[in-house]
Amino acid sequence: MxxxxxxxxxxxxxxxxxxxxxxxxxxxxxxxxxxxxxxxLRLSHVAALRFAxxxxxxxxxxxxxxxQIFLLYFGGPQVGIQLDxxxxxxxxxxxxxxxxxxxxxRGGVLSVDRGQMxxxxxLGFGEGQSMRWIVLPQAAKLMIRPLGVNAxxxxxxxxxxxxxxxxxLTYTAQRFIGSTYKPFEIFAVTxxxxxxxxxxxxxxxxxxxxxxAGEA
Amino acid sequence: MNDTRPxxxxxxxxxxxxxxxxxxxxxxxxxxxxxxxxxGPSGSGKSTLLRSINHLETLxxxxxxxxxxxxxxxxxxxxxxxxxxxxxxxxxxxxxxFNLFPHLSVAENITIAPIKLxxxxxxxxxxxxxKMLDKVGLADKxxxxxxxxxxxxxxxxxxxxxxxxxxxxxxxxxxxxALDPELVDEVNLVMKQLASEHMTMVIVTHEMRFAAEVxxxxxxxxxxxxxxxxxxxxLFRNPKQERxxxxxxxxxxx
Amino acid sequence: xxxLDFSIVPEYWxxxxxxxxxxxxxxxxxxxxxxxxxxxxxxLVLYAPPVVRYPVRLFMWLFMGTPLLLQLFLIxxxxxxxxxxxxxxxxxxxxxxxxxxxxxxxxxRAGIASLDKGQTxxxxxLGFGAWRTRIYIVVPQAxxxxxxxxxxxxxxxxxxxxxxxxxxxAELVHSAQLVISxxxxxxxxxxxxxxxxxxxxxxxxxxLRGIERKVELSR
Ligand SMILES: Nc1ncnc2c1ncn2[C@@H]1O[C@H](COP(=O)(O)OP(=O)(O)O)[C@@H](O)[C@H]1O
Ligand SMILES: [Mg+2]
Numbered sequence: 001m002x003x004x005x006x007x008x009x010x011x012x013x014x015x016x017x018x019x020x021x022x023x024x025x026x027x028x029x030x031x032x033x034x035x036x037x038x039x040x041l042r043l044s045h046v047a048a049l050r051f052a053x054x055x056x057x058x059x060x061x062x063x064x065x066x067x068q069i070f071l072l073y074f075g076g077p078q079v080g081i082q083l084d085x086x087x088x089x090x091x092x093x094x095x096x097x098x099x100x101x102x103x104x105x106r107g108g109v110l111s112v113d114r115g116q117m118x119x120x121x122x123l124g125f126g127e128g129q130s131m132r133w134i135v136l137p138q139a140a141k142l143m144i145r146p147l148g149v150n151a152x153x154x155x156x157x158x159x160x161x162x163x164x165x166x167x168x169l170t171y172t173a174q175r176f177i178g179s180t181y182k183p184f185e186i187f188a189v190t191x192x193x194x195x196x197x198x199x200x201x202x203x204x205x206x207x208x209x210x211x212x213a214g215e216a
Numbered sequence: 217m218n219d220t221r222p223x224x225x226x227x228x229x230x231x232x233x234x235x236x237x238x239x240x241x242x243x244x245x246x247x248x249x250x251x252x253x254x255x256g257p258s259g260s261g262k263s264t265l266l267r268s269i270n271h272l273e274t275l276x277x278x279x280x281x282x283x284x285x286x287x288x289x290x291x292x293x294x295x296x297x298x299x300x301x302x303x304x305x306x307x308x309x310x311x312x313x314f315n316l317f318p319h320l321s322v323a324e325n326i327t328i329a330p331i332k333l334x335x336x337x338x339x340x341x342x343x344x345x346x347k348m349l350d351k352v353g354l355a356d357k358x359x360x361x362x363x364x365x366x367x368x369x370x371x372x373x374x375x376x377x378x379x380x381x382x383x384x385x386x387x388x389x390x391x392x393x394a395l396d397p398e399l400v401d402e403v404n405l406v407m408k409q410l411a412s413e414h415m416t417m418v419i420v421t422h423e424m425r426f427a428a429e430v431x432x433x434x435x436x437x438x439x440x441x442x443x444x445x446x447x448x449x450x451l452f453r454n455p456k457q458e459r460x461x462x463x464x465x466x467x468x469x470x
Numbered sequence: 471x472x473x474l475d476f477s478i479v480p481e482y483w484x485x486x487x488x489x490x491x492x493x494x495x496x497x498x499x500x501x502x503x504x505x506x507x508x509x510x511x512x513x514l515v516l517y518a519p520p521v522v523r524y525p526v527r528l529f530m531w532l533f534m535g536t537p538l539l540l541q542l543f544l545i546x547x548x549x550x551x552x553x554x555x556x557x558x559x560x561x562x563x564x565x566x567x568x569x570x571x572x573x574x575x576x577x578x579r580a581g582i583a584s585l586d587k588g589q590t591x592x593x594x595x596l597g598f599g600a601w602r603t604r605i606y607i608v609v610p611q612a613x614x615x616x617x618x619x620x621x622x623x624x625x626x627x628x629x630x631x632x633x634x635x636x637x638x639x640a641e642l643v644h645s646a647q648l649v650i651s652x653x654x655x656x657x658x659x660x661x662x663x664x665x666x667x668x669x670x671x672x673x674x675x676x677x678l679r680g681i682e683r684k685v686e687l688s689r
Binding site: 270272297298301302303304305307308309311313315316317318319328329332333374377378381 | 593595
Binding site: 066074079157160174183184190195199 | 535538544551635656663664667
């Protein structure tokens with residue numbers, strides 16, 4: 001182990017890790033918003049909307065995230081979408097994780113006992129009101145863990161944008177491995193930074209899940 | 217039947233679960249071809265005793281012997297592992313919840329041990345399985361999977377599985393108490409048939425009538441100790457201990 | 471803006487088809503290896519002596535906490551560094567196999583832990599030793615119980631195999647890139663590649679459903 005090298009590169013890698021964090025947060029926000037929409041489509045009474053939701057999930061889960069990123073970044077200009085690597089990466093990752101998160105949301109809603117909706121309707125709540133006041137609050141607790149799993153996958157998935165030269169952690173690692181020929185040292189530094197994010201987030205999800213789902 | 221050495225001998229068996237003393241020094245022996253029924257209230261240590269004979273529980277004190285060989289002898293780990301696997305092949309154990317292997321067909325459940333442990337040829341093992349299934353009246357289920365069998369059928373297959381190893385003794389731990397009442401008789405019938413063939417058996421049961429019918433000797437346990445033992449006639453008709461009397465009264469009235 | 475023209479796609483089918491073939495080969499090999507290694511890791515984590523158990527746990531923890539692409543770079547550049555010079559395709563297969571083996575191991579470990587204790591006892595009472603009990607009774611059942619979860623991993627593996635294009639392995643994405651460097655038509659060819667992955671994915675899902683049904687009968 002070349003400790004001196006590690007000491008020298010840490011600041012650069014911390015900088016890169018910050019880019020990974022920004023990327024993750026942006027994709028997460030976009031992903032959640034799109035996921036909520038897709039989940040609504042999936043749960044709609046209108047067959048065409050249900051189909052549209054199912055198609056979104058099927059297409060985005062049925063193809064590699066890497067190709068989705070390439071399509072948007074390299075193929076986008078052909079259809080008039082010109083984005084810098086960071087924006088293309090964040091959007092593609094967000095749209096991709098949205099397909100998985102939509103299923104987590106839908107799963108949560110469907111796990112709430114049907115009787116809850118019926119009881120709410122019998123009290124005179126409308127369909128939307130029942131969903132908003134009775135079903136969703138219960139479903140939300142059930143979604144914490146699966147959505148947390150999605151978010152952790154997203155953080156690891158951000159590495160893919162290294163392929164379109166976004167200067168995040170994995171890209172930086174690749175570059176430094178190429179220039180120093182010290183793969184193990186570089187991996188150690190990069191792994192520690194990823195693991196702080198990944199296991200930190202895992203811990204947070206555990207806490208949230210225990211705090212909210214535990215009482216359900 | 218001229219060998220008078222006991223088939224099973226338990227001396228001073230003691231067992232703790234944490235601070236709880238579950239077996240408080242148990243002595244008993246089972247002669248060749250003898251059938252012993254063990255009865256007693258729930259939690260009295262019957263299962264623990266039976267499982268200790270098979271070394272599924274490790275005794276904290278005392279000895280278990282099978283046909284002149286000490287089951288729980290002190291050996292280094294590897295030697296003991298070899299020793300105990302050999303000893304267990306000579307004992308058939310039947311569990312309350314059957315414990316059939318769900319990923320294996322009935323035939324495979326019965327043949328896996330003869331094939332893997334005794335090196336028996338597949339064809340021979342299958343013939344053996346058929347013979348054992350015939351004994352328990354389930355020859356037609358040879359290629360079924362356990363999930364498709366009733367509880368009574370499962371337990372009969374479990375008995376066939378144990379018998380296929382040609383054991384010297386059979387140990388039954390409440391073999392019928394997980395069964396619906398109408399399925400109990402088919403299993404009891406198989407056990408009675410084994411009795412008529414002079415199989416050495418230890419039967420833990422809560423069915424007093426069955427114990428009286430099939431056993432040569434009945435042991436009544438309470439609180440981890442043997443309270444009283446004797447022939448079924450003595451123990452059921454004329455119990456000497458107050459503890460036995462109150463247990464039997466509760467059972468016969470309830 | 472260039473406009474889209476899919477009519478040129480068929481012309482490049484031989485190259486794309488070859489890439490598709492290699493995607494199937496690499497995914498299948500990695501899937502099989504990841505399941506076998508996953509079972510191995512699970513057994514080591516559960517039953518091996520501490521000197522083996524803890525390093526394996528550390529390794530799993532490390533590989534679960536980092537991205538596949540990073541692991542691929544480590545293996546691709548690292549193996550040479552420690553004197554193992556193997557073709558890139560093997561680096562790709564090793565990376566995919568190890569990455570998914572770790573997740574499979576976690577699934578198998580949970581599957582084994584959830585098995586009824588009576589199963590082990592029944593096997594032991596017949597005279598099976600500890601390891602034979604694991605091999606003949608515990609593992610086959612745990613594997614059956616975890617088919618759906620491991621199947622999901624294999625679906626992920628198929629898609630993530632696209633990452634090995636980054637070390638120059640001529641699978642589907644890399645083939646598409648070659649064609650694009652000639653034609654300057656990224657949209658058409660990435661979309662074609664995506665459609666082919668989608669098709670492979672449908673086939674894989676059907677296969678997994680078939681396996682699940684078959685396994686369901688023997689549970
Ligand atoms: N694995 C165990 N851990 C702790 N306590 C146990 C365990 N197995 C049995 N016991 C306790 O030992 C006592 C005797 O149990 P058992 O032998 O199963 O009785 P019986 O079969 O007569 O109903 C009970 O109090 C039971 O709760
Ligand atoms: Mg019991």
